[in-house]
Amino acid sequence: MNEQFQRCIEACYLCATACDNCATSCLQEEHVEMMRDCIRYDIQCAAICRVSAQLMAQKSEYAAQLCKLCAEICDRCGDECGQHEHDHCQHCARACHQCAEACRNMAGAA
Template sequence: MNDIQFSDCTKACMSCSLACTSCANACLKEENLEMMRECIQRCLDCADICQLCARMQQKESPFVKEICELCAKACEYCADECSQHEHQHCQQCADACRECAAEC
């Protein structure tokens, strides 16, 4: 990795966005797909919001505070669902969401 330093919050948002994208994708391939509906939907939402949140921080947007608050909510909401599933990708995604919510 290069030398650019991002804030812990930006890094948490980046990681969470990609973890959620990855989890939604993995959920779509699970045998018990019926049980994963809610998880997929929350992951897709959270991925988009975290992605915007990381970007807004780099832009020093005047709306960083609002988007961070929304991001924390979306992360908690996603973690609540992901943490109920035993798949490793869900557990890892729940961890990424909790960390991102804490940073935001």
């Protein structure tokens, strides 16, 4: 597997883990109702990151297309998380934006 695929797969799994942690942590916040969009995007982002990594590992002909969509969802999730001051949200925002960049690079190279 080429290095760019491997970097993207790793970024996807790191992002999925950050999103899982963020969603779980958001549920523990005092005003959870204010975290609804963050939680929703976290769940969606984690799911597409895992599927994208899986298809890249399988060398699927659909990996590049899915990675383009993954980048969009990661950017949206990162933007939402970035609006919140919680450490878990800020960590998630960084992971999402890094994953989005890795997915865009991979999709452009495929």
